[in-house]
Structures are given as structure tokens and as C-alpha cells.
Amino acid sequence: MTKILIVNPNTTTSMTETIGAAARVVAAAGTEISAVTSAMGPVSIEGYYDEAFAVPGLIQALMNARDADAGIIACFDDTGLDAARTAAPFPVVGICEAALITAGQIAKRIAIVTTLPRSIVPLEELVRRYGFAERVQVTACDVAVLDLEKPGSGAEAKLEAEIARALEKGAEAIVLGCAGMADLAQKLSRKFGVPVVDGVAAAVKQAEALAGLKLTTSRRGSYASPGVKNYTGILQPFAPKASG
Amino acid sequence: MTKILIVNPNTTTSMTETIGAAARVVAAAGTEISAVTSAMGPVSIEGYYDEAFAVPGLIQALMNARDADAGIIACFDDTGLDAARTAAPFPVVGICEAALITAGQIAKRIAIVTTLPRSIVPLEELVRRYGFAERVQVTACDVAVLDLEKPGSGAEAKLEAEIARALEKGAEAIVLGCAGMADLAQKLSRKFGVPVVDGVAAAVKQAEALAGLKLTTSRRGSYASPGVKNYTGILQPFAPKASG
Amino acid sequence: MTKILIVNPNTTTSMTETIGAAARVVAAAGTEISAVTSAMGPVSIEGYYDEAFAVPGLIQALMNARDADAGIIACFDDTGLDAARTAAPFPVVGICEAALITAGQIAKRIAIVTTLPRSIVPLEELVRRYGFAERVQVTACDVAVLDLEKPGSGAEAKLEAEIARALEKGAEAIVLGCAGMADLAQKLSRKFGVPVVDGVAAAVKQAEALAGLKLTTSRRGSYASPGVKNYTGILQPFAPKASG
Amino acid sequence: MTKILIVNPNTTTSMTETIGAAARVVAAAGTEISAVTSAMGPVSIEGYYDEAFAVPGLIQALMNARDADAGIIACFDDTGLDAARTAAPFPVVGICEAALITAGQIAKRIAIVTTLPRSIVPLEELVRRYGFAERVQVTACDVAVLDLEKPGSGAEAKLEAEIARALEKGAEAIVLGCAGMADLAQKLSRKFGVPVVDGVAAAVKQAEALAGLKLTTSRRGSYASPGVKNYTGILQPFAPKASG
Amino acid sequence: MTKILIVNPNTTTSMTETIGAAARVVAAAGTEISAVTSAMGPVSIEGYYDEAFAVPGLIQALMNARDADAGIIACFDDTGLDAARTAAPFPVVGICEAALITAGQIAKRIAIVTTLPRSIVPLEELVRRYGFAERVQVTACDVAVLDLEKPGSGAEAKLEAEIARALEKGAEAIVLGCAGMADLAQKLSRKFGVPVVDGVAAAVKQAEALAGLKLTTSRRGSYASPGVKNYTGILQPFAPKASG
Amino acid sequence: MTKILIVNPNTTTSMTETIGAAARVVAAAGTEISAVTSAMGPVSIEGYYDEAFAVPGLIQALMNARDADAGIIACFDDTGLDAARTAAPFPVVGICEAALITAGQIAKRIAIVTTLPRSIVPLEELVRRYGFAERVQVTACDVAVLDLEKPGSGAEAKLEAEIARALEKGAEAIVLGCAGMADLAQKLSRKFGVPVVDGVAAAVKQAEALAGLKLTTSRRGSYASPGVKNYTGILQPFAPKASG
16 A cells, blocks of 8 residues: 655645545555645745745645655645655655656657746746756646636636647647646547646656655755754744754 | 845844844945844754745745845845745845855856755755856855854864865855855955855845846746735735735 | 566566566556567667667567557667657656656756766766756766676676765765666665665656556657658568558 | 946947946946046947957056956947956956846846847857856847937837837846947836846946955956966057966 | 768668769869668658668668778768767768758858758757757758659748748758758758758768868777677677777 | 968967968868968967957958968967958868867767866867867866977976876867867877877868868858948958948
């Protein structure tokens, strides 16, 4: 039995349900998915400010489930990923990184279609850090995250139009740039006849892979455990482990 | 009168005093320096985990002083810089970025000498984002941040030895990679006969420059103001401004 | 049941056995591993020349097993990977790419330790193409591929010495740079206290991931199926599919 | 009192006046601006050839004012900047570099709008050297440098149209790509509602910053003082200092 | 007398004739051109699969002519170039690399116009490896390789239209991206008034250059001669030399 | 008959003789070499300052010989190359660029061994611009340019020691980083058993190649002819051609 903890780092529980359902569709037979909502932070994560304020809540949620075999941060900005890797006793997977390395094995040129234009530059910075700068175009369909869930918002039509544009410009595969799109991948793949990768599903398989290989975060160098020190004020949710 | 707010994003007040003093030494005649300590977060910032938990406190501190003409984040990781720029009504300067762009105008090859080895990779990531990957080497003198303030810790000797090594390897200027070294720049510059740049001092001049040019953060694209939305739980210190 | 075909593109069957065994150790419950040896090509792959002459045999072997759910090329040079993806009706995983994307989720700085120095530059070219140039060092332990299997060759001691050097220079995780090292990963990981990633094992999990996600190679652009055309002479082992 | 020497490296004195006026608007209380015209060289600098022939004159002009606290080269190609830094006893600021590092602190994506298309590639080379390749687009409004000063040339309308196009393509801030546009920044900023950075103004603040920090060009490595040697023929305007 | 062997790695002899003729037009007085067709492989090379299956035949053809002073691989993908350099006792030139380094000395921005869109990504990968990523755009005129030879296919008109588009987007010189276009360079250059570089002609001059300088492939490191080992099965066309 | 003009941009005539002799050794039967010394500028070019002051003289020298078929700038910094290409009616070759593109066809990893350490950074900047950053190491043997000609200076021994160090670090070919070393290439190649490339010889072959291909500098974009304008003062050696 492999226990995978998925944290939705925004506080919208309906989105957590979408995420959990998408994860369970692809989970292997022996995998148990637990999807939780962060207890503090913004209702949706759109831009640098929301990212920053989502991190403490998501790390708290990861730490509450210390018996997981792997964790997933279900926000496409991979917010807090490095901090989470430093702190969690299990490997932690980001859905943007998981989607890119998955898509990168089945296509050369990839388009990420995200929600709002303000997320393009933060995602481009991620893409560069993950080594995909020469292969990935980031584009936005101009839909607010929470509108993805609203019938009548026209969100899906806008997403489809943006995918069509990306394919015309040479994309060979599509990556859905928001956890809230997790339920649309298969339908869109059929419609456009190209691989469409959802980060949540991709992350489940990467989490299973790391757990199956019994690999966890290195404690040498950048991901060394946090030092034993005072964290003043309201933000000291748990005792960090001593550096090993 | 130009009001510059410097936030020390760790909670160690003695370090705030060192920072404030270093800032006042270089401030122009009409500049008023206000150095404040974050009310929540770690006593020192060493690695990704500490960075993440320092951000809400530092942004809170920036927002408490809405009448500043410019803000400075006095941690060499420039933690929270993008989030702060998104939220603050005045320009915000990071001491790593300020130090690099200053040193970059007086030398081609630069060495950043920081504290612990675990900070090397995070700083290399910053260096790359700021466009200095081909010109900067990051190295560590293996001194914990708080030991910089302890007489008898041998911190200064270790720092000097690391600077000597960096110069031997071709560095043409030195950047001090921790706000806690702010008082040492001039002494080290005299000792080694090369420019030694302290980020706090450099940031004061960049803050004065932006204020003097009446420039502030662009609200188009990546730094658009945070949306009006709910921030659930304990972490909603203030109402973000509506996006312009 | 997921059928994974692993092709050893050199003609040494004892190495195919090592590879198959390593794959079965990490395969999930429902995965069936089939490890085959290429019928033509060099006994070991060391350098550009051997790579080129190994490709037709390995593609022939992949095409012989058209009912696989995923294929793996078990040579760390990922030789023929792009051609194989173009031709095979199932996704194809390279062990170098799989090892890097796995290691990249648990460490920032990675060292690949390969066999002969002549393979360093070809691997550095792969590393760059996969987007890991800034995070990976390639080094060689100066052991010929087939000596890995010879008791008394001192191969393992040389490998360990090279790993020790790489860790000293800042590596946070080790990737074993030859399929012939597949049986050593766990032992070395225990010895050095860091993650040691074997490409064969990593590739099995990536193959399971792609099969589990029902994703296969995109047929748009670079990986479009080969055209229907004449392949003159001895080298026309099968009819390529018409481009879709 | 900080003495800043601005050299206009083309020989058009009316442009020197525009530059000097723009500099004085932003200069701090204790700063004295001296704007001089190069005695030899082209009337405007458009392309590699003009750049090369402007350098000796501008270095001569810098060396004539050895008591300055900082120097500025007021041509957006930053022509001769490295040579000037090697020779001048005070720090030297380039207006392109100054504009980029200023804009880079208030926006992620920047557009440089220059004069003639032939300057696009030289500026792109500068942008890359300064580390801004991933953040900056260079574009031209197709106006000759000297037409910027001619009423009725339609220059300003063309410049505005090009700025509008750049914003549409995602620019978050504008950098004016010619010293001859120095008087337009504030007006354009108001018109378009985004930061518009003029290099001359930005350079004045960087020069004040370096002077205020008592930093000058490193003499180690690339910027070592010129050797004591013969400069044959007409081009030996002064005795270079011995290397320190 | 300098003997240059040109191998057409596809099996279409009429294309070999075009290539040979284009080579003889530019060959120096003392140069003897020998153009041969590979005995095995595809009739045209379009994409990764065709590339892989063309390599053994082309290396066989190179090795059959061991008394050449230099060899040329006349396929714009430079397929098998590294393997050929490892094996051949004379220097080997690729027509893509030769065209780029030639065009790069007479223009800053270059457009490669190739045949089918599926070749764009493979060529972009070559362009990056050769260090031209920042200067070269790759585009396709959507003509199959063999259609270049068919009167009435409209190939030439499509090629011209694509060249016109590339010039509009800023290209300063054109590189013809297929050996089958070798006869068109001069005509197109006259028509468009810009340098048009054909890879075959460029490669002849690079081959003459290397032969004239008495330079041949280094045997240190990446291009060390193939080891003495078994090449099982049908693919062992000759005895590789012992590593020096 | 192909007329190649080589300009030595420093004023040391004995070095011009060395350069001319090295050029004639490799020139083809129909090539006429003319080697001239610049009439103004420094006696040797070491660093940015010398480079800048050498340019007007070398361009003057190029323009004095308008009937050449190709020109060569015989200083390894390729100083003034872009300006010369803009102005000269024939193609212009730089010896650094020529050496790198030649060595790049026979080796993957290259070391440039230059004279003084102060030239390392300027050459690294060239290497990056030419796209060789990932393949080239620049190193200095700490010999002043003019000492290369002085018997008893120990220059040759220092050069050999530096070459040995570079080979140990993985270089597969050596490029001599100064025109004054032009006579040493063959001897060093024999001694070390690796290709040693001299820029002057390499440039002669590139000049012959461009002339043989009847290619000259593009006049679109960056290398457009200089505009018709006033060049004030002593520096107007000739009337630039009107832009075409």
C-alpha cells in the first residue's frame, strides 16, 4: 500500500474534490490517495502574492500527515515545493514539474495553457528552472481559477480556443496549467488528437515512482533539514527536524 | 525627504541594528532610514524552509508602513521579493539584486561569499534569475548567520579566508552574501584592495534611485496587484488592493 | 497487466540479465517485464560510433514486440531514443532521461558517474538537451562497460572512489551512468547515505507512469510517424507506419 | 558635492543639451552635472561603424575631466564602456545598462524601443551580455536619431505607436533606447500608465549610487589599467596609468 | 591535389548528381570531388527515423574511400556526423554546420529554410548544439525532399515564398536547409539581394580548409577511435581502428 | 587570383612579418597574401582599452585596400570586426572566430591559450557570442604579447606548460590565443599529438572560402553600410558608402 497525500494549497474545498477524483482515476491498484485542503491561505492562487501566503498552510498540511509515502502540492505554480522538500520526511512532487517531465517524454514542443495572464511570467520562470525553456510555450486562456468550476462561465470554450492556437503555433502536446483543470485532460486529448497532460495525474504517477523506488529527498546541500532554531510569532506550526 | 523602510525578515533585533547602522552610513542627506524587525518568522534565514516562513511576516511589516517611498528586504536570499513588489504601494529592493547590479558596474567577475553551504544553491538560482550566471561564483565561508555577531566565533577569519580563495580563482569584486555582514564591507575592501559590496548599502542607493526617479512597480502583468479575494485562516493580515 | 519491453541495445546477454533482474525488483504488481538483447550491434556501447551502429538493431527489437505497453532503451546514452519514439506504437523511455527526471525531484545538484571518459561529452550533450546543464556534473570512473561484470576488475572500487569525489564537489544525489551498474544502486545508496538512482529502475517507473496515464508519443511535428518510402538495401527490417 | 560628467559621444551639441537637462531634473541636491560633447566622431551613432569611431573621442572627453566622481556615456549602445572603465579613475556608467537594471527592479518583462532597425541586433547583444535576454524585447520605431529633434518629423508619433505595440505583446515597462529621447520619459509614462525609463536619468542615479558608496572600478582582471606602452600615430591622447 | 569525398546518405542517385555538380562549381583548382550514393538507407531523409537508418550506410561509404583527404555528409541534418568523425581517418564536414559557420561570418541573423515541418525541431536541436540558437530561425517551406526535383511540383515557388517571409522577419542571410536545394543558391541570392548559402558548397570550402591546414579529427576524448570489439550480426561492415 | 588583405591592428611590424609568413604557408596556389601594419594604435593589444584605440587604424588600413577579395583582422580579440564588416566592400574574417569554427569541426572540447590573464574575460565574451561557451575554456600563459618575440623570455616554455594543463583538464584541441603565436602551431601539434589551431592560418582558409563562394557581408540589418553623415574632427579617414 502506497499512501499519497495531495495538498490543495488554496482553501477551496470543491477544487480539492476535483483534484482527488482526478488522482484516483489514475492511481495504481495499491495506491491510497488522500486529498486535503489547506487550512489557511487564499481561495485561489493567482500570482506571486497568493503563492507566498499559501506556503505556510500547505507545509502545515504536509506535516500533519507524516506517515505518507509521498506528497503532492496541487497548485501548478509548484509554490512552496523547495521548502516542502526540505521539511517533509517523504518525497514531495510538484504538479508543474511532474507534468513537464511526463510530457517531455512523448513530445518535443509543449504548450502550457494556464488561467490568467498574470501567471505567465511566474510559470515561465518555473519552466526555465526545470530546464524546459527551449521546449515550452506558456499561454493563458484568461479565465480566473474559480471560474473553471462555474457552469456558464465559458471557461471551457476559452480553454479550447487557446489550445487550438497553441497547436497551430507548433505545440506537439498540451499541459493543463491549473490543478482546477484536472478533470478535462482526457476529453481534450480526444477532441484535439494530441496528448493532453494534467499535472495532478502526472504527479500521482511520479509520487508512485519515487515511493516504488524507495527514494526520498537528499539531505545533502540544498534540501538539508531545517536547522533547530526559534520561529517567532504565530508561524511556528511544528518542530523542524534536526539537520542530519 | 525620502523615507526608506528596511525590513529585516528574521526576528533577531541585534541584526536589525547592524543593518540600520550600515544603511545610515551611506544614506544621502535627504534620506530617512527606518529599520524594522519582522514580528514573526525564524531567528535567521538559512535555506528554503526558513525563507518560506519569513515571507508573511516581512510583507506584513512592509504593509504596516504604507507611507514609505521605497522598501528594502534585508535578507540576501531576496526572499519574498516578488510577492512584496506585487503588494507594496512603493518600489521594493532586494539586497542580493542590488548588490549584483552595483558590483556588475565596476567588475566583470564577481564572487558572492555567503554563510552556510546550504545557501549556495538557492543563491545560484537567484544569480541565474538576475542574469549573472556567467559572471558570478557563489561560495560559503561555513559560518552560521547568528555566529557573525558572536565575538570569538572565528567568523571574520573564515570570511576573510574565503574571500582570499575567491580572489585567487579570478574574482574581481566581492559581494557579501548576508545582511549580517553589512558592517564589514569597507574594512574588507581596504584589506584586500578590491571592491567589496554590501547588499544593504547597495540597496539603500537603489531605493534612493527609484524614489528619485519617481518610478514604482509596474502593475501590468506579473506584478499586477493581488486580486480581491478571501485569505482564509490566520494569515490574512491586511486587505490587498484591487488590481489596477 | 502492463507489458514493458526493455531492449538492451548491446549484444551482451549477461548484461540483459542484470538489467532484467534490476527491472523486476522495482516493477509494480501488475507489471510484466520482458528484457531482450539486440540481435545486431556492438557488444558494448562506448562513444558515438557504437551508438550509431546499435540503433537499427534496437529499433528492430522494439518493433518485434508491437504489443508492449511501453518500451525502454537500456543504454545510458539514450541512443536511438528519438528514432524509436517516432516508430514505436507505444511510448519509449530512455534510462538517462528517466534517471535525471527522477533524481531531479529529490535533489538540486546531481552527479552522473559513467564508465569511460570518452562518454563524458556525449552525456553532457544529453544533459543539456534534457535541460539539466546547470544541475548535473558528468564524471567517469574509467572502467570499460564489460569490466563491470568481471570479478577482480576493481570496477566497483573505482566507481565508489568516483562517487566519493563527486559528493565532495557538492553532488546531492548520484546517477549511475551505465545500464551495467543497475544492480549496485541500493548498496551504494546505503554506503554513501545519499540517493543513488539507477536508470533502468527509474525507467521502469516512468514506463509504468506513461502506460498508467494512457499517454503515448505525440504524432504532431517532430515525432510524426516515418513516411511511406523505400529503405534500400539490407536495412529495411519492417514497414514503417504511414504518417497519421 | 558629487561631480558627474556626462559625455555625449556623438558630436551634436543640441543633443548634449537635451541630455544635460534631463540629467539635472533627476540629480540629487548635492550633485553637479556637467554634460560635454565629444570633440570627434559621428553626428549620431547608428550601428557598429559609428560606435567604433565614437570611442576615442569619448574616452578623450572622459579623461579631460579627471576630477569627476563618476562618468556617464550617454549613448544607448554603451559604446566604449569597457574601455572607459579600464581607463577612467572614476566609475563609469552606461545608459543602457543603467536603464535595464533600473527597469528590472520594477518589472519582469521590458521592451527597449530604439531608433533605427539596424540598432536592434547590437542592442540585443548588449541585452544578452547584461543578463536580460529572457526579459527584454528590443524593437525600433524607425526614426533616425537626429530626427528625434526635428519638429514635424513625426518621430514622437512613431515612438508612441511602437510603445503601444510593445505593451500589447506583454511588456510591463518601457525603456527608451536612445539618449535623444531623454526628455520624453515622464510624458510617455503618464500617457501609457506604465513605467517608462530613460537611460540618462537612470544613469545619473547609478552614478550617484556608486559615488555615494565610494565604489570604483576594480583593477583586478578585466578592468586592469592599460599597460604603459606606445600608442603610435594620431591616437595617443594621454598617458595611460600604469597597471596597479 | 585534394580529394574530397561527398556521401549522399539517401539512396536517390539523381540527388547525388545535383550535389556533385554544385560541389564542382565551387571547388578550387586542385580539388577533386567524388560524390557517392549510400548503398543502403531511405530514399530521402525526413525526421529522426530516416536519420538513424541512414547512418550505417553513409559510414560504410565513407570507409570505402579511405584515401580521401576530407569527407562531407550531404544531408542537412548532419546525421551520423559524430560517428563518422570518430571512425574516418580524414576530417568530416557536415553541410548544416558548414553552412552556419559560413553564413555566420557575413550576417548576424540567419534563417534556415528547410523542406518539411517535421525537420524543424531536429534542425533547431542542431542549431543549438552548434551555438547558433540566438541567431538562427528555422522554418519549412512544406515541400517533400524528392519533390524538389519534380518539375511542376511548385517546390521552388514555395521555397521563394518562405524566404520572403524569413527576410521580412529580420533574417539577414538565408541558409538552404536541404542538400537537394544545392543548385538554387545563386539564383535565389540574385533574386532576393541577400547572401544565400548552400550547405554543399559551404562544406566543400570547409573540407578544403581542413585539408589545406593539414588538420584532422582529434583522437582525445569524444572522438577517440572506436574500440576493438565485436559488432554482432549484419552490421559489421569493417574493422574499426584501435583507439590511439 | 584571390587577394587577401591581412591587417595587423597593432603597430609592431615584426609581428606583421610573422603573421604574413604564417599566412603564406597555408595559402592556396591562387591566393595572394598582403600583410599590412596599422598606422596608428598601440604596439600590442592587451585588454579593452588597447582594443578600442586599435579600431580606427585597422579600419583605415582595410579601407586603403578596396580591391581585396577578403580581409582578415589579425588580433585574437577580433577587435573592430563588426565595424569592419559594416564598412568593407569585401568579407572580413576574425582570427578568433576562424580558429574556433575550424577547431569546432575536429574536436568537441577546445582550449584557447592566450597571453595575459586580463584577456581571459574579453575572450570569454567572444567565445559566448560565437556560440562556443559550452565547448571552450580560455586560459592564459601569463606572457606579454611582445615577449612572444623575445628570445630568452621563456615565453614558449610557459605556453607549453599551459597547453599541458589544458589537455589534462579535458581539452581535445588547442587554439593559440594570439596572432603572435602564429608560427608555433605545427611544432606544438607534433609535440602534444593533438590538433593545434592558429587563428591566422584558419582565417586565411575562411577568407579563401568566402571569396571562393562569392559571398560577401549582408547589407540587411546589422551590417547595413554606414549612413552618409558627418564624422567630426580628426577621425574621418574616408567617406562611408551610402546605405544600400
